[in-house]
Amino acid sequence: MSTVTIGVLSRDTLNSRFLNALNGELQDNFRGFETLEDLWQTLTPRRWTILGAITGLGPVSLCEIVRRVGCHVKAVHEDVHVLVNAGLLNRREDGAIEFPFDAVHVDFMLRSPLK
Template identity: 50%
Template sequence: MNEVTIGITNRESINSRFMAVFDTGQKQSQFIGFESEEMLWKTLTLKRWQLLKAMTGAGELSIREVARRVDRDVKAVHGDITTLLHCGLLDKANSGKVIFPYDAVHVDFMLRAA
């Protein structure tokens, strides 16, 4: 199964992941990090989560097809897809279609006392 973990990260954590690969040569799991919980939730709104859910395991899709699957306006979906492309959650295929290249998503962050 092709799975991605979405979480909160910092420079130290990124360096640690990099060094683990460098030292062991073992592939790390896919990880997309945000610098804060606020940035994660600002980027991954409910409507964008719905897009990801509709696209999970679906292969390459046109923006129009994604909009049809979530029953939303094509222009609004286009804006959300652009944001998801910029943060690395979606890829653009050679065909011009978009793809969410994962079969599963795991969200991982810890809430601590301030």
């Protein structure tokens, strides 16, 4: 099973992972955000619904995603665009959209701002 982990990492750690990937170092299935607020702003409830609706389906059309989530085409198109940019969805050359994972794991820690 292929699982993507979504979490919060410091800017330095995110930059380091990016540079390592550019240098050919294989990275694990992790998609990071600099802040918890960035994570929740990107992964809205409707975007979670989209991910859930296409998990395990393989490549699907935008129209199929719209049919499965019951939203307007424009809204789904915008959400898919954000999820592609976040590295969670792939847009294939033939235009199909693919969620290349079987599961999602979310990992973050809430800390006291006083420490």
